[in-house]
Amino acid sequence: MQTHILGYPRIGSKRELKKACEQYWSGKISSEELAEAGRAIRFQNWKTQAAIGIDLIPVNDFSFYDQVLDMSLMVGAIPERYLPLLENPNISPLDHYFAMARGYQKDGLDITAMEMTKWFDTNYHYLVPEFTEKQGFNYHSTKVVDEFKEAKRKGINAKPVLIGPVTYLLLGKEKTSGFDKIDLIHNLLPVYLEILKDLETNGADWVQFDEPFLGLDLNNKEKEAFQFVYQSIRKAFPKLKILLATYFEGLNDNIKLALSLPICALHLDLVRNPAQLEEILLQIPEKLSLSLGLVDGRNIWKNDFNKSLEVISKVINSIGKERIMLAPSCSLLHVPYDLEAETQEGILLPEIKQWIAFAKQKLKEVVLLQELSLPNPHKDTLLELETNKAAIASRENSSLIHNETVKLRVASISPSDDKRDSRYASRKTLQQKLLKLPALPTTTIGSFPQTGEVRKWRSQFRKGFIDAKTYENLLKEATEKVIRKQEEIGLDVLVHGEYERNDMVEYFGEQLAGFTFSQFGWVQSYGSRCVKPPIIYGDVFRPAPMTVFWSSYAQSLTKKRVKGMLTGPVTILQWSFVRNDQPRSQTCRQIALAIRDEVTDLESAGIKIIQIDEPAIREGLPLRKSEWEAYLDWAVEAFRLTSSGVSDATQIHTHMCYSEFNDIMPSIAAMDADVITIECSRSQMELLDAFADFKYPNEIGPGIYDIHAPRVPTKSEMVQLIKKAQDVIPTAQLWVNPDCGLKTRQWDETEKALKLMVEAAKELRAME
Ligand code: GLN
Numbered sequence: 001m002q003t004h005i006l007g008y009p010r011i012g013s014k015r016e017l018k019k020a021c022e023q024y025w026s027g028k029i030s031s032e033e034l035a036e037a038g039r040a041i042r043f044q045n046w047k048t049q050a051a052i053g054i055d056l057i058p059v060n061d062f063s064f065y066d067q068v069l070d071m072s073l074m075v076g077a078i079p080e081r082y083l084p085l086l087e088n089p090n091i092s093p094l095d096h097y098f099a100m101a102r103g104y105q106k107d108g109l110d111i112t113a114m115e116m117t118k119w120f121d122t123n124y125h126y127l128v129p130e131f132t133e134k135q136g137f138n139y140h141s142t143k144v145v146d147e148f149k150e151a152k153r154k155g156i157n158a159k160p161v162l163i164g165p166v167t168y169l170l171l172g173k174e175k176t177s178g179f180d181k182i183d184l185i186h187n188l189l190p191v192y193l194e195i196l197k198d199l200e201t202n203g204a205d206w207v208q209f210d211e212p213f214l215g216l217d218l219n220n221k222e223k224e225a226f227q228f229v230y231q232s233i234r235k236a237f238p239k240l241k242i243l244l245a246t247y248f249e250g251l252n253d254n255i256k257l258a259l260s261l262p263i264c265a266l267h268l269d270l271v272r273n274p275a276q277l278e279e280i281l282l283q284i285p286e287k288l289s290l291s292l293g294l295v296d297g298r299n300i301w302k303n304d305f306n307k308s309l310e311v312i313s314k315v316i317n318s319i320g321k322e323r324i325m326l327a328p329s330c331s332l333l334h335v336p337y338d339l340e341a342e343t344q345e346g347i348l349l350p351e352i353k354q355w356i357a358f359a360k361q362k363l364k365e366v367v368l369l370q371e372l373s374l375p376n377p378h379k380d381t382l383l384e385l386e387t388n389k390a391a392i393a394s395r396e397n398s399s400l401i402h403n404e405t406v407k408l409r410v411a412s413i414s415p416s417d418d419k420r421d422s423r424y425a426s427r428k429t430l431q432q433k434l435l436k437l438p439a440l441p442t443t444t445i446g447s448f449p450q451t452g453e454v455r456k457w458r459s460q461f462r463k464g465f466i467d468a469k470t471y472e473n474l475l476k477e478a479t480e481k482v483i484r485k486q487e488e489i490g491l492d493v494l495v496h497g498e499y500e501r502n503d504m505v506e507y508f509g510e511q512l513a514g515f516t517f518s519q520f521g522w523v524q525s526y527g528s529r530c531v532k533p534p535i536i537y538g539d540v541f542r543p544a545p546m547t548v549f550w551s552s553y554a555q556s557l558t559k560k561r562v563k564g565m566l567t568g569p570v571t572i573l574q575w576s577f578v579r580n581d582q583p584r585s586q587t588c589r590q591i592a593l594a595i596r597d598e599v600t601d602l603e604s605a606g607i608k609i610i611q612i613d614e615p616a617i618r619e620g621l622p623l624r625k626s627e628w629e630a631y632l633d634w635a636v637e638a639f640r641l642t643s644s645g646v647s648d649a650t651q652i653h654t655h656m657c658y659s660e661f662n663d664i665m666p667s668i669a670a671m672d673a674d675v676i677t678i679e680c681s682r683s684q685m686e687l688l689d690a691f692a693d694f695k696y697p698n699e700i701g702p703g704i705y706d707i708h709a710p711r712v713p714t715k716s717e718m719v720q721l722i723k724k725a726q727d728v729i730p731t732a733q734l735w736v737n738p739d740c741g742l743k744t745r746q747w748d749e750t751e752k753a754l755k756l757m758v759e760a761a762k763e764l765r766a767m768e
């Protein structure tokens, strides 16, 4: 019974790679220094795994930016616009690589970066491969072999990890029409065979192919591609041991296909889908090994050894221990490095710490499970089992987790709780009477530029250099300034600017019961960007109002309406580590009730327009279409629970960042927000078509300027975009606003752009 992992975090336990990359990009360190930082992290990761006793250590799980971009370079899928860089002898391969990741604006060249999108249902973003009809491939970068040799020099016979060819193609995007990317498999496979040849020649024994698409809905052509690829590999390399890794979903209807592939081992995500094991054991061919993904690679809770050992012993009885491998469910990329780094008091509660395992602790869990499944474990190992049992029991019974009042409240939600009093049409009349807004009302999405100054106050306050009162006064001044600015610009509905917030989820997590935080719990989001998700460990409720103070303060400064600003339950859930002892839907309902309390308190405080941001609704969609409906049901219900406690005259807004709405339009409509603002300008209002086709009845604010770049749009551009919107949506339903929050922009450009935006709205009003 061998232990292995699918991949390890690579940003460095103190985010060394982030820092090194950013220093390299700003010219502060050399490429050699950056390379050294990479080597040091790889070596440290290998050493950690070897010391803990992992048998098969992966290589090529490291990346300076993204593993999918690495794969594109390995197979030479380099979009044409980067070829001038490639041919330029003064541009190093490393700079060429970063140009693909981040764009290139130098020496009169202006080349856009590759597009980025979410890696399955995680918060990690990868760089989308770009394919054309005549796409060629060639063995371009030898990264995987280089890292294999590097490990070998350190005495490690590692397991190279590659994104499987089918998954690689399915992750990409067709940049020209008239072909199906999966047909490129015939051009692509020969390059994979060259890579494998190189690996075999250098002594590789095992090779891991990540094929998470094997756990998703596949059409016939895609299924055939799996057969074609793995049959061909087997034929070319009869001795190489191929491990095929699936994760984030169960194999379900693809079980037969997976079991028919000529591979040596199949990895299963038994955290996400434990049920698949039964059927697999019934059908498994005689020589295939199973890698049991029992330790959760997506969440931070300790493994329940008793439960895992039961599964392992069942598999031993069925196929024998020689054919079993033990592993985390997926790459550990999605969890933080090391729980032992959490030493600062008052951040991660000690009682909760004993329930948690980060990446390094998960390595240990895999090894302990191995030792405990073999005959006569050492007495220290048995002691570890006892400690584990005690931790699991303490979590099950902890008074920190369970709150009867919360449970009772969720259990007694009544069918009317998630419905507004009247239908939208009647609400609209009441709201118009109260709010008296002009046609095409103007507003913003919430945040205004968070300058270095604001961030400095916050960090000084956190470090205790300035006291709460001083901090509050500074924020008050900033808020007042932002109110005056908005009045001057002439916006119709104002916001308070969100200066008191560091992050739209953390800010609420810090004030809700049931949440805790970590000091170093960083997880890579993309490139050098990391996030530190809050940890939801217990029943959630709101001990006290969270935003009423700032919204009321802002409202007291002006005669115009100030919009209250909240984060919705699905987004809070989606961007946190969540508890695994109850369904996500249940946790979401609790958060919904907590935010509902805030909504009604805002209303009582005189805030009659309240925005509940839900940018993560779409990304929370399950990977299998068959599960969409159930998810959308509870996600929409949670939003409605949050928003339905107010009277008809109070106007509820929601904001969603860039999302494809087409296939979820009925659910978006069912959210029944009075106004929805969406990101639209980069797609030239295309996203609005879904709303038009659906005859979406409520109001919509399609973003008319792109806040992701410093560029100030012209007035006529914005007029054109509003007109485009008017072509498909009646004017009476339209709002005028930017794409998203202005937090990352500078004041200068923001002021100019918003003034032009207001003028654009006025120009069109005059034409009505
Ligand atoms: N209200 C938030 C802001 O303006 C919304 C951010 C988001 O949608 N991601 O910053």
Ligand code: ZN
Binding pocket: 445, 615, 655, 656, 657, 658, 679, 739, 740, 741
């Ligand atoms: Zn947004």
